[in-house]
Amino acid sequence: MAAVWVFVEQEGDRPSSLGLELLAKGRELGDVTAVLLGPGSDDIYTTLGDHGAKAVLRVDGGDRLPSGPVAAALADRARTDSPDLVLLGQAYNDRDIAGRLAARLGVGVLSNASDVRLTGGGVETDHEILGGSQIATASASQGPYIVLARPKSFVAEEVGGGAPAVEELDLPDIGAAEGRITETHVEEREGPQLGEASIVVSGGRGLGSADAYELVERLGKQLKAATGATRAIVDAGWVPYAKQVGQTGKTVKPEVYIACGISGAMQHLVGMKDSKTIVAINKDADAPIFSIADLGVVGDVHKVLPKLIEALESR
Protein backbone atom coordinates (compact mmCIF):
# COMPACT_ATOMS: atom_id res chain seq x y z
CA MET A 1 0.00 0.00 0.00
CA ALA A 2 1.13 3.51 -0.75
CA ALA A 3 1.70 5.83 2.19
CA VAL A 4 -0.47 8.91 1.88
CA TRP A 5 -0.42 12.02 4.04
CA VAL A 6 -3.60 14.06 3.99
CA PHE A 7 -3.61 17.60 5.36
CA VAL A 8 -6.65 18.45 7.47
CA GLU A 9 -7.15 21.82 9.11
CA GLN A 10 -9.24 22.13 12.24
CA GLU A 11 -12.04 24.71 11.94
CA GLY A 12 -13.59 25.49 15.30
CA ASP A 13 -14.13 22.12 16.98
CA ARG A 14 -14.31 20.12 13.74
CA PRO A 15 -12.06 19.05 10.88
CA SER A 16 -12.66 21.22 7.80
CA SER A 17 -15.00 19.82 5.16
CA LEU A 18 -12.17 20.17 2.65
CA GLY A 19 -9.98 17.97 4.84
CA LEU A 20 -12.66 15.27 4.99
CA GLU A 21 -13.02 15.38 1.20
CA LEU A 22 -9.28 14.86 0.84
CA LEU A 23 -9.36 11.91 3.28
CA ALA A 24 -11.86 10.14 1.00
CA LYS A 25 -9.43 10.37 -1.91
CA GLY A 26 -6.42 9.53 0.23
CA ARG A 27 -8.04 6.36 1.53
CA GLU A 28 -8.70 5.25 -2.05
CA LEU A 29 -4.98 5.61 -2.82
CA GLY A 30 -3.30 4.08 0.20
CA ASP A 31 -2.77 4.03 3.96
CA VAL A 32 -3.69 7.43 5.26
CA THR A 33 -1.98 9.50 7.90
CA ALA A 34 -3.94 12.68 8.59
CA VAL A 35 -1.79 15.72 9.30
CA LEU A 36 -4.06 17.73 11.57
CA LEU A 37 -3.39 21.45 11.98
CA GLY A 38 -4.99 22.59 15.22
CA PRO A 39 -5.34 21.78 18.91
CA GLY A 40 -7.26 18.53 18.21
CA SER A 41 -9.74 16.65 20.42
CA ASP A 42 -10.96 13.08 20.94
CA ASP A 43 -14.05 13.86 18.83
CA ILE A 44 -11.90 15.12 15.99
CA TYR A 45 -9.63 12.05 16.07
CA THR A 46 -12.72 9.83 15.99
CA THR A 47 -14.06 11.73 12.98
CA LEU A 48 -10.71 11.43 11.20
CA GLY A 49 -10.69 7.68 11.92
CA ASP A 50 -14.26 7.37 10.66
CA HIS A 51 -13.13 8.99 7.42
CA GLY A 52 -10.29 6.56 6.94
CA ALA A 53 -7.25 7.98 8.74
CA LYS A 54 -5.19 5.19 10.33
CA ALA A 55 -2.87 7.61 12.09
CA VAL A 56 -2.85 11.29 12.98
CA LEU A 57 0.16 13.59 13.08
CA ARG A 58 -0.94 16.64 15.00
CA VAL A 59 0.76 19.97 14.42
CA ASP A 60 -0.21 23.04 16.41
CA GLY A 61 1.84 26.19 16.49
CA GLY A 62 -0.55 28.22 18.64
CA ASP A 63 0.06 31.84 17.70
CA ARG A 64 2.96 30.97 15.38
CA LEU A 65 2.18 31.49 11.69
CA PRO A 66 1.94 27.79 10.79
CA SER A 67 3.50 27.57 7.32
CA GLY A 68 7.17 27.90 8.29
CA PRO A 69 7.39 25.63 11.34
CA VAL A 70 4.87 23.07 10.03
CA ALA A 71 6.65 22.75 6.70
CA ALA A 72 9.98 22.33 8.50
CA ALA A 73 8.59 19.62 10.80
CA LEU A 74 6.88 17.79 7.94
CA ALA A 75 9.99 17.93 5.77
CA ASP A 76 12.03 16.28 8.54
CA ARG A 77 9.40 13.65 9.08
CA ALA A 78 9.00 13.02 5.34
CA ARG A 79 12.69 12.20 5.11
CA THR A 80 12.23 9.30 7.54
CA ASP A 81 8.66 8.19 6.69
CA SER A 82 8.95 8.71 2.91
CA PRO A 83 5.26 9.21 2.10
CA ASP A 84 4.43 8.57 -1.56
CA LEU A 85 1.88 11.36 -1.68
CA VAL A 86 1.16 14.48 0.37
CA LEU A 87 -2.36 15.63 -0.43
CA LEU A 88 -3.53 19.10 0.52
CA GLY A 89 -6.33 21.42 -0.64
CA GLN A 90 -6.26 24.60 -2.71
CA ALA A 91 -6.76 26.70 0.43
CA TYR A 92 -4.81 29.32 2.38
CA ASN A 93 -2.76 27.34 4.92
CA ASP A 94 -2.57 24.31 2.62
CA ARG A 95 -0.96 26.38 -0.12
CA ASP A 96 1.48 28.03 2.27
CA ILE A 97 2.58 24.74 3.81
CA ALA A 98 2.76 22.94 0.45
CA GLY A 99 4.92 25.68 -1.05
CA ARG A 100 7.39 25.80 1.81
CA LEU A 101 7.48 22.00 2.17
CA ALA A 102 8.12 21.54 -1.55
CA ALA A 103 10.94 24.09 -1.53
CA ARG A 104 12.52 22.31 1.46
CA LEU A 105 12.27 18.89 -0.13
CA GLY A 106 13.30 20.13 -3.57
CA VAL A 107 10.23 18.73 -5.32
CA GLY A 108 7.43 20.47 -7.19
CA VAL A 109 3.77 21.02 -6.33
CA LEU A 110 0.96 19.87 -8.59
CA SER A 111 -1.59 22.66 -8.03
CA ASN A 112 -5.30 22.95 -8.71
CA ALA A 113 -5.82 19.23 -9.25
CA SER A 114 -9.34 17.88 -9.75
CA ASP A 115 -8.19 14.29 -9.41
CA VAL A 116 -5.06 12.35 -8.43
CA ARG A 117 -3.92 8.79 -9.13
CA LEU A 118 -0.90 6.79 -8.04
CA THR A 119 0.39 4.61 -10.82
CA GLY A 120 3.03 2.04 -9.89
CA GLY A 121 5.47 4.46 -8.29
CA GLY A 122 4.34 7.47 -10.31
CA VAL A 123 1.65 10.08 -9.95
CA GLU A 124 -0.95 11.49 -12.33
CA THR A 125 -3.09 14.53 -11.63
CA ASP A 126 -5.93 16.05 -13.64
CA HIS A 127 -6.30 19.80 -14.01
CA GLU A 128 -9.10 21.76 -15.56
CA ILE A 129 -7.50 24.29 -17.87
CA LEU A 130 -8.65 27.02 -20.25
CA GLY A 131 -11.78 27.72 -18.26
CA GLY A 132 -12.54 24.06 -17.73
CA SER A 133 -12.93 23.39 -21.44
CA GLN A 134 -10.03 20.96 -21.35
CA ILE A 135 -8.49 18.58 -18.86
CA ALA A 136 -4.72 18.29 -18.66
CA THR A 137 -3.14 15.25 -17.05
CA ALA A 138 0.20 16.00 -15.45
CA SER A 139 2.92 14.07 -13.70
CA ALA A 140 5.95 14.78 -11.54
CA SER A 141 9.26 13.01 -11.93
CA GLN A 142 10.25 12.90 -8.26
CA GLY A 143 8.43 12.20 -5.00
CA PRO A 144 7.14 12.70 -2.47
CA TYR A 145 4.41 14.00 -4.73
CA ILE A 146 2.83 17.13 -3.29
CA VAL A 147 -0.64 17.77 -4.66
CA LEU A 148 -3.09 20.61 -4.02
CA ALA A 149 -6.62 19.54 -4.92
CA ARG A 150 -9.46 21.97 -5.55
CA PRO A 151 -12.26 21.94 -2.97
CA LYS A 152 -15.32 19.86 -3.94
CA SER A 153 -13.25 17.54 -6.12
CA PHE A 154 -14.03 14.56 -3.86
CA VAL A 155 -16.96 13.54 -1.71
CA ALA A 156 -16.35 13.05 2.01
CA GLU A 157 -17.37 9.61 3.21
CA GLU A 158 -17.61 7.95 6.62
CA VAL A 159 -16.24 4.45 6.43
CA GLY A 160 -16.17 3.67 10.13
CA GLY A 161 -12.49 3.01 10.70
CA GLY A 162 -11.07 2.45 14.17
CA ALA A 163 -9.54 5.09 16.39
CA PRO A 164 -6.33 6.35 14.80
CA ALA A 165 -3.01 6.50 16.61
CA VAL A 166 -2.33 10.14 17.45
CA GLU A 167 1.14 11.58 17.59
CA GLU A 168 2.11 15.16 18.27
CA LEU A 169 4.84 16.52 16.05
CA ASP A 170 7.25 19.01 17.59
CA LEU A 171 7.61 22.21 15.62
CA PRO A 172 11.20 23.39 15.30
CA ASP A 173 12.53 26.89 15.81
CA ILE A 174 12.89 28.49 12.39
CA GLY A 175 14.60 31.70 13.45
CA ALA A 176 14.13 34.67 11.13
CA ALA A 177 11.45 32.91 9.06
CA GLU A 178 9.01 33.03 11.98
CA GLY A 179 5.73 34.97 11.84
CA ARG A 180 3.24 35.60 14.64
CA ILE A 181 -0.54 35.75 14.69
CA THR A 182 -1.33 38.58 17.08
CA GLU A 183 -5.11 38.89 16.55
CA THR A 184 -7.85 36.79 15.02
CA HIS A 185 -10.97 38.43 13.63
CA VAL A 186 -14.12 36.57 12.74
CA GLU A 187 -16.20 38.60 10.34
CA GLU A 188 -19.92 38.65 11.01
CA ARG A 189 -21.55 36.88 8.12
CA GLU A 190 -25.21 36.56 7.42
CA GLY A 191 -26.77 33.62 5.65
CA PRO A 192 -25.17 30.51 4.22
CA GLN A 193 -21.53 30.24 3.19
CA LEU A 194 -20.46 30.16 -0.45
CA GLY A 195 -19.04 26.68 -0.34
CA GLU A 196 -22.08 25.15 1.34
CA ALA A 197 -25.14 27.03 0.06
CA SER A 198 -27.64 25.22 -2.15
CA ILE A 199 -28.25 28.44 -4.08
CA VAL A 200 -25.60 30.97 -5.05
CA VAL A 201 -26.36 34.38 -6.53
CA SER A 202 -23.35 36.13 -8.06
CA GLY A 203 -22.76 39.50 -9.66
CA GLY A 204 -20.33 40.78 -12.28
CA ARG A 205 -19.35 43.88 -14.21
CA GLY A 206 -22.74 44.00 -15.89
CA LEU A 207 -24.15 45.38 -12.64
CA GLY A 208 -22.53 48.64 -13.67
CA SER A 209 -21.65 49.92 -10.22
CA ALA A 210 -20.82 48.81 -6.69
CA ASP A 211 -24.20 50.07 -5.50
CA ALA A 212 -26.04 47.72 -7.82
CA TYR A 213 -24.57 44.73 -5.96
CA GLU A 214 -27.35 45.42 -3.49
CA LEU A 215 -29.70 43.76 -6.01
CA VAL A 216 -27.63 40.58 -5.75
CA GLU A 217 -27.77 40.75 -1.97
CA ARG A 218 -31.52 41.27 -1.91
CA LEU A 219 -32.12 38.35 -4.25
CA GLY A 220 -29.72 36.27 -2.19
CA LYS A 221 -31.56 37.06 1.00
CA GLN A 222 -34.90 36.22 -0.58
CA LEU A 223 -33.61 32.83 -1.71
CA LYS A 224 -31.55 32.15 1.46
CA ALA A 225 -28.63 31.95 -0.91
CA ALA A 226 -24.95 32.76 -0.56
CA THR A 227 -23.75 35.70 -2.61
CA GLY A 228 -20.68 35.62 -4.84
CA ALA A 229 -18.83 37.77 -7.31
CA THR A 230 -16.52 37.69 -10.29
CA ARG A 231 -12.90 38.60 -10.01
CA ALA A 232 -13.51 41.73 -12.06
CA ILE A 233 -15.72 43.32 -9.41
CA VAL A 234 -13.58 42.08 -6.56
CA ASP A 235 -10.57 43.71 -8.24
CA ALA A 236 -12.64 46.84 -8.72
CA GLY A 237 -13.19 46.90 -4.96
CA TRP A 238 -16.99 46.56 -5.15
CA VAL A 239 -17.06 43.48 -2.88
CA PRO A 240 -14.49 41.72 -0.66
CA TYR A 241 -12.15 39.01 -1.93
CA ALA A 242 -13.95 36.41 0.20
CA LYS A 243 -16.87 36.54 -2.26
CA GLN A 244 -14.79 35.71 -5.32
CA VAL A 245 -15.93 32.65 -7.27
CA GLY A 246 -13.56 31.28 -9.88
CA GLN A 247 -10.14 29.96 -10.65
CA THR A 248 -8.46 32.21 -8.10
CA GLY A 249 -11.43 32.25 -5.74
CA LYS A 250 -13.90 29.71 -4.45
CA THR A 251 -15.30 26.69 -6.25
CA VAL A 252 -19.04 26.23 -5.84
CA LYS A 253 -21.36 23.43 -6.93
CA PRO A 254 -24.80 24.49 -5.71
CA GLU A 255 -28.21 23.21 -6.85
CA VAL A 256 -28.80 26.55 -8.56
CA TYR A 257 -26.33 29.26 -9.60
CA ILE A 258 -27.73 32.61 -10.68
CA ALA A 259 -25.22 34.72 -12.62
CA CYS A 260 -26.20 38.39 -12.74
CA GLY A 261 -24.39 40.61 -15.22
CA ILE A 262 -21.62 38.04 -15.60
CA SER A 263 -20.16 37.58 -19.08
CA GLY A 264 -18.48 34.26 -18.27
CA ALA A 265 -14.71 34.83 -18.36
CA MET A 266 -12.76 31.55 -18.23
CA GLN A 267 -11.48 32.47 -14.79
CA HIS A 268 -15.04 32.58 -13.47
CA LEU A 269 -16.48 29.54 -15.26
CA VAL A 270 -14.01 27.14 -13.64
CA GLY A 271 -15.41 28.03 -10.24
CA MET A 272 -19.10 27.47 -10.99
CA LYS A 273 -19.66 25.44 -14.14
CA ASP A 274 -20.39 22.26 -12.18
CA SER A 275 -23.46 23.82 -10.55
CA LYS A 276 -26.51 21.62 -11.13
CA THR A 277 -28.61 24.35 -12.70
CA ILE A 278 -27.26 27.63 -14.05
CA VAL A 279 -29.38 30.72 -14.67
CA ALA A 280 -27.72 33.67 -16.40
CA ILE A 281 -28.96 37.21 -16.88
CA ASN A 282 -26.87 39.37 -19.21
CA LYS A 283 -27.43 42.12 -21.74
CA ASP A 284 -25.00 40.71 -24.28
CA ALA A 285 -26.67 37.85 -26.16
CA ASP A 286 -23.24 36.53 -27.21
CA ALA A 287 -21.82 36.36 -23.66
CA PRO A 288 -20.00 33.03 -23.08
CA ILE A 289 -22.00 32.41 -19.89
CA PHE A 290 -25.03 31.57 -22.07
CA SER A 291 -23.20 28.57 -23.56
CA ILE A 292 -23.39 26.80 -20.19
CA ALA A 293 -26.64 28.26 -18.82
CA ASP A 294 -29.74 26.07 -18.48
CA LEU A 295 -31.79 29.24 -18.62
CA GLY A 296 -30.30 32.32 -20.24
CA VAL A 297 -32.10 35.64 -20.03
CA VAL A 298 -30.89 38.25 -22.48
CA GLY A 299 -31.81 41.37 -20.61
CA ASP A 300 -30.82 44.15 -18.25
CA VAL A 301 -30.13 42.99 -14.69
CA HIS A 302 -31.44 46.33 -13.42
CA LYS A 303 -34.84 45.49 -14.88
CA VAL A 304 -34.99 41.72 -14.40
CA LEU A 305 -33.68 41.50 -10.82
CA PRO A 306 -36.14 43.93 -9.16
CA LYS A 307 -39.05 42.09 -10.80
CA LEU A 308 -37.64 38.73 -9.81
CA ILE A 309 -37.17 39.86 -6.19
CA GLU A 310 -40.71 41.24 -6.12
CA ALA A 311 -42.17 38.06 -7.59
CA LEU A 312 -40.39 35.96 -4.98
CA GLU A 313 -41.50 38.25 -2.16
CA SER A 314 -45.12 37.86 -3.17
CA ARG A 315 -45.02 34.09 -3.28
Place this chain on the structure above:
Amino acid sequence: MNVIVCIKQIPDPATPYRLEEGTNWLIRPDEQILDDTDRYGVEMGLQLVEPDGGTVTVVSMGPAGSGQGIRQALAMGADEAVLIEDSSLRGSDALTTARVVAAAIGRREFDLVIAGTESTDGYSGVVPQMIAEILGVPALTYATKVEVAEDSVTIHRQTVAGYDVVSSGLPAVVSVTAGVVEPRYPTFKGIMDAKKKPIETLSMGDLGTERAPEQLVLSIVDAPERTAGRKIEDDGDAHEAIVALLAERKVI
Protein backbone atom coordinates in the same frame (compact mmCIF):
# COMPACT_ATOMS: atom_id res chain seq x y z
CA MET B 1 13.40 50.77 2.52
CA ASN B 2 14.10 48.62 -0.50
CA VAL B 3 11.16 46.74 -1.93
CA ILE B 4 11.25 44.03 -4.57
CA VAL B 5 7.99 43.38 -6.39
CA CYS B 6 7.59 40.12 -8.30
CA ILE B 7 5.68 40.66 -11.52
CA LYS B 8 4.74 38.61 -14.53
CA GLN B 9 4.06 39.40 -18.16
CA ILE B 10 1.13 37.31 -19.37
CA PRO B 11 -0.83 36.94 -22.60
CA ASP B 12 -3.87 39.23 -22.46
CA PRO B 13 -6.58 37.20 -20.67
CA ALA B 14 -9.15 38.81 -22.98
CA THR B 15 -7.63 36.82 -25.88
CA PRO B 16 -8.05 33.04 -26.14
CA TYR B 17 -5.07 31.17 -24.69
CA ARG B 18 -3.46 28.56 -26.94
CA LEU B 19 -1.09 25.71 -26.17
CA GLU B 20 1.95 24.69 -28.18
CA GLU B 21 1.67 21.39 -29.99
CA GLY B 22 3.87 18.70 -28.40
CA THR B 23 4.95 20.47 -25.20
CA ASN B 24 1.49 21.77 -24.24
CA TRP B 25 3.13 24.97 -23.00
CA LEU B 26 1.18 28.18 -23.14
CA ILE B 27 2.03 30.14 -26.28
CA ARG B 28 3.38 33.55 -25.24
CA PRO B 29 3.06 36.24 -27.88
CA ASP B 30 5.59 39.09 -28.12
CA GLU B 31 3.00 41.48 -26.81
CA GLN B 32 2.32 40.47 -23.22
CA ILE B 33 0.72 42.64 -20.57
CA LEU B 34 1.42 43.14 -16.87
CA ASP B 35 -0.68 40.63 -14.95
CA ASP B 36 -3.49 42.67 -13.44
CA THR B 37 -2.90 41.17 -9.99
CA ASP B 38 0.66 42.54 -10.06
CA ARG B 39 -0.56 46.12 -10.30
CA TYR B 40 -1.60 45.79 -6.65
CA GLY B 41 1.88 44.64 -5.66
CA VAL B 42 3.57 47.47 -7.55
CA GLU B 43 1.22 50.03 -6.01
CA MET B 44 1.79 48.59 -2.53
CA GLY B 45 5.54 48.84 -3.02
CA LEU B 46 5.32 52.43 -4.21
CA GLN B 47 3.16 53.43 -1.25
CA LEU B 48 5.55 51.81 1.24
CA VAL B 49 8.64 53.65 -0.01
CA GLU B 50 7.02 57.03 -0.64
CA PRO B 51 7.01 58.34 2.97
CA ASP B 52 10.70 57.74 3.82
CA GLY B 53 12.33 57.03 0.49
CA GLY B 54 13.81 53.86 -0.92
CA THR B 55 13.61 51.90 -4.10
CA VAL B 56 11.08 49.69 -5.79
CA THR B 57 12.62 47.07 -8.06
CA VAL B 58 10.43 44.78 -10.13
CA VAL B 59 11.69 41.26 -10.81
CA SER B 60 10.25 39.07 -13.52
CA MET B 61 11.02 35.78 -15.21
CA GLY B 62 10.03 34.87 -18.73
CA PRO B 63 10.51 35.85 -22.34
CA ALA B 64 10.99 39.63 -22.67
CA GLY B 65 8.97 39.97 -25.85
CA SER B 66 8.23 43.64 -26.37
CA GLY B 67 8.71 44.23 -22.63
CA GLN B 68 5.42 46.10 -22.53
CA GLY B 69 4.30 44.52 -19.25
CA ILE B 70 7.53 45.44 -17.50
CA ARG B 71 7.34 49.00 -18.86
CA GLN B 72 3.83 49.20 -17.40
CA ALA B 73 5.25 48.58 -13.91
CA LEU B 74 8.05 51.10 -14.48
CA ALA B 75 5.52 53.63 -15.78
CA MET B 76 3.57 53.28 -12.54
CA GLY B 77 6.73 54.42 -10.75
CA ALA B 78 8.98 51.43 -10.06
CA ASP B 79 12.64 52.49 -10.23
CA GLU B 80 14.19 49.62 -12.12
CA ALA B 81 13.55 46.11 -13.40
CA VAL B 82 15.34 42.78 -13.37
CA LEU B 83 14.34 40.29 -16.03
CA ILE B 84 15.46 36.69 -16.05
CA GLU B 85 15.20 35.41 -19.58
CA ASP B 86 16.61 32.07 -20.62
CA SER B 87 15.25 29.63 -23.19
CA SER B 88 16.10 26.77 -20.81
CA LEU B 89 13.43 28.10 -18.47
CA ARG B 90 10.55 27.50 -20.86
CA GLY B 91 7.84 25.38 -19.27
CA SER B 92 9.18 26.00 -15.74
CA ASP B 93 7.08 24.83 -12.85
CA ALA B 94 6.49 26.80 -9.64
CA LEU B 95 9.62 25.58 -7.83
CA THR B 96 11.96 26.33 -10.73
CA THR B 97 10.37 29.77 -11.02
CA ALA B 98 10.77 30.37 -7.29
CA ARG B 99 14.42 29.26 -7.30
CA VAL B 100 15.24 31.56 -10.19
CA VAL B 101 13.38 34.56 -8.80
CA ALA B 102 14.80 34.00 -5.30
CA ALA B 103 18.31 33.82 -6.72
CA ALA B 104 17.80 37.10 -8.58
CA ILE B 105 16.38 38.73 -5.43
CA GLY B 106 19.26 37.39 -3.34
CA ARG B 107 21.75 39.40 -5.42
CA ARG B 108 20.33 42.62 -3.98
CA GLU B 109 19.75 44.31 -0.66
CA PHE B 110 16.07 44.10 0.17
CA ASP B 111 13.73 44.63 3.09
CA LEU B 112 10.51 43.36 1.62
CA VAL B 113 9.45 41.17 -1.30
CA ILE B 114 5.89 41.68 -2.55
CA ALA B 115 4.04 39.31 -4.89
CA GLY B 116 0.48 38.65 -5.96
CA THR B 117 -1.21 35.59 -4.50
CA GLU B 118 -1.21 33.77 -7.85
CA SER B 119 -0.70 34.63 -11.50
CA THR B 120 -3.63 34.84 -13.86
CA ASP B 121 -2.15 32.51 -16.49
CA GLY B 122 -0.56 29.81 -14.30
CA TYR B 123 -2.26 30.21 -10.90
CA SER B 124 -0.20 27.57 -9.09
CA GLY B 125 -0.53 29.82 -6.05
CA VAL B 126 2.64 28.64 -4.29
CA VAL B 127 5.49 30.69 -5.76
CA PRO B 128 5.63 33.44 -3.06
CA GLN B 129 5.75 30.83 -0.29
CA MET B 130 8.53 28.95 -2.09
CA ILE B 131 10.54 32.14 -2.59
CA ALA B 132 10.23 32.85 1.14
CA GLU B 133 11.39 29.36 2.06
CA ILE B 134 14.40 29.58 -0.26
CA LEU B 135 15.35 33.02 1.10
CA GLY B 136 14.79 31.80 4.68
CA VAL B 137 12.29 34.53 5.51
CA PRO B 138 8.61 34.59 6.61
CA ALA B 139 5.79 34.45 4.06
CA LEU B 140 2.94 36.70 5.17
CA THR B 141 0.29 35.72 2.68
CA TYR B 142 -3.11 36.85 1.30
CA ALA B 143 -2.68 40.34 2.68
CA THR B 144 -5.64 42.69 2.54
CA LYS B 145 -3.67 45.39 4.42
CA VAL B 146 0.06 45.94 4.86
CA GLU B 147 1.96 48.18 7.29
CA VAL B 148 5.70 48.44 7.69
CA ALA B 149 7.56 49.74 10.76
CA GLU B 150 11.29 50.20 11.44
CA ASP B 151 12.14 46.51 11.35
CA SER B 152 8.82 44.69 11.17
CA VAL B 153 5.86 44.16 8.87
CA THR B 154 2.24 43.61 9.89
CA ILE B 155 -0.56 42.47 7.62
CA HIS B 156 -4.21 41.54 7.71
CA ARG B 157 -4.16 37.97 6.44
CA GLN B 158 -7.34 36.71 4.80
CA THR B 159 -8.71 33.57 6.47
CA VAL B 160 -11.76 31.39 5.94
CA ALA B 161 -13.54 33.06 8.87
CA GLY B 162 -12.34 36.64 8.46
CA TYR B 163 -8.77 37.80 8.92
CA ASP B 164 -5.78 37.43 11.22
CA VAL B 165 -3.31 40.15 12.12
CA VAL B 166 0.11 38.67 11.42
CA SER B 167 3.55 40.20 12.08
CA SER B 168 7.14 39.31 11.43
CA GLY B 169 10.57 40.84 11.26
CA LEU B 170 12.21 42.04 8.04
CA PRO B 171 13.13 40.97 5.48
CA ALA B 172 9.94 39.12 4.60
CA VAL B 173 7.80 38.07 1.65
CA VAL B 174 4.25 39.44 1.53
CA SER B 175 1.63 38.24 -0.96
CA VAL B 176 -1.17 40.72 -1.58
CA THR B 177 -4.76 40.17 -2.68
CA ALA B 178 -6.52 42.33 -5.22
CA GLY B 179 -7.99 45.33 -3.51
CA VAL B 180 -5.18 45.74 -0.92
CA VAL B 181 -4.62 49.19 -2.44
CA GLU B 182 -5.99 51.04 -5.45
CA PRO B 183 -3.42 50.82 -8.26
CA ARG B 184 -2.58 54.12 -9.91
CA TYR B 185 -2.70 54.64 -13.64
CA PRO B 186 0.59 55.59 -15.24
CA THR B 187 0.83 59.31 -16.05
CA PHE B 188 2.17 60.53 -19.39
CA LYS B 189 5.37 61.54 -17.60
CA GLY B 190 5.54 58.10 -16.01
CA ILE B 191 5.28 56.43 -19.39
CA MET B 192 8.01 58.66 -20.86
CA ASP B 193 10.29 58.14 -17.83
CA ALA B 194 9.80 54.37 -18.00
CA LYS B 195 11.56 54.29 -21.37
CA LYS B 196 14.78 55.49 -19.72
CA LYS B 197 14.68 53.30 -16.61
CA PRO B 198 17.21 50.47 -16.37
CA ILE B 199 16.21 46.86 -17.10
CA GLU B 200 18.87 44.35 -16.06
CA THR B 201 18.66 41.10 -18.00
CA LEU B 202 19.96 37.91 -16.37
CA SER B 203 20.25 34.33 -17.58
CA MET B 204 20.52 31.05 -15.66
CA GLY B 205 24.32 31.26 -15.80
CA ASP B 206 24.24 34.45 -13.72
CA LEU B 207 22.21 32.91 -10.92
CA GLY B 208 23.89 29.74 -9.65
CA THR B 209 20.68 27.81 -9.20
CA GLU B 210 19.19 24.83 -10.96
CA ARG B 211 15.85 23.66 -12.26
CA ALA B 212 13.56 21.61 -10.02
CA PRO B 213 12.73 17.99 -10.90
CA GLU B 214 10.61 17.98 -14.00
CA GLN B 215 6.82 18.12 -14.19
CA LEU B 216 5.23 16.88 -17.38
CA VAL B 217 1.92 17.37 -19.10
CA LEU B 218 1.04 13.84 -20.23
CA SER B 219 -2.12 14.57 -22.18
CA ILE B 220 -4.85 17.09 -22.80
CA VAL B 221 -8.40 16.08 -23.61
CA ASP B 222 -11.62 18.01 -24.09
CA ALA B 223 -13.69 18.20 -20.92
CA PRO B 224 -17.23 16.81 -21.10
CA GLU B 225 -19.18 19.72 -22.51
CA ARG B 226 -22.03 21.34 -20.71
CA THR B 227 -24.68 22.22 -23.22
CA ALA B 228 -26.62 25.43 -23.34
CA GLY B 229 -30.28 25.26 -22.43
CA ARG B 230 -33.02 27.73 -23.21
CA LYS B 231 -32.20 31.36 -24.05
CA ILE B 232 -34.93 33.96 -23.90
CA GLU B 233 -35.07 37.70 -24.57
CA ASP B 234 -36.43 39.73 -21.68
CA ASP B 235 -39.69 41.23 -22.83
CA GLY B 236 -40.55 42.37 -19.33
CA ASP B 237 -41.63 38.94 -18.08
CA ALA B 238 -38.38 36.99 -18.10
CA HIS B 239 -38.41 36.88 -14.29
CA GLU B 240 -41.42 34.54 -14.53
CA ALA B 241 -39.35 31.97 -16.39
CA ILE B 242 -36.73 32.15 -13.64
CA VAL B 243 -39.33 31.71 -10.90
CA ALA B 244 -40.81 28.74 -12.78
CA LEU B 245 -37.39 27.10 -13.08
CA LEU B 246 -36.58 27.66 -9.38
CA ALA B 247 -39.93 26.08 -8.48
CA GLU B 248 -39.29 23.17 -10.82
CA ARG B 249 -35.89 22.61 -9.14
CA LYS B 250 -37.70 22.73 -5.78
CA VAL B 251 -35.44 25.40 -4.30
CA ILE B 252 -38.37 27.77 -3.62
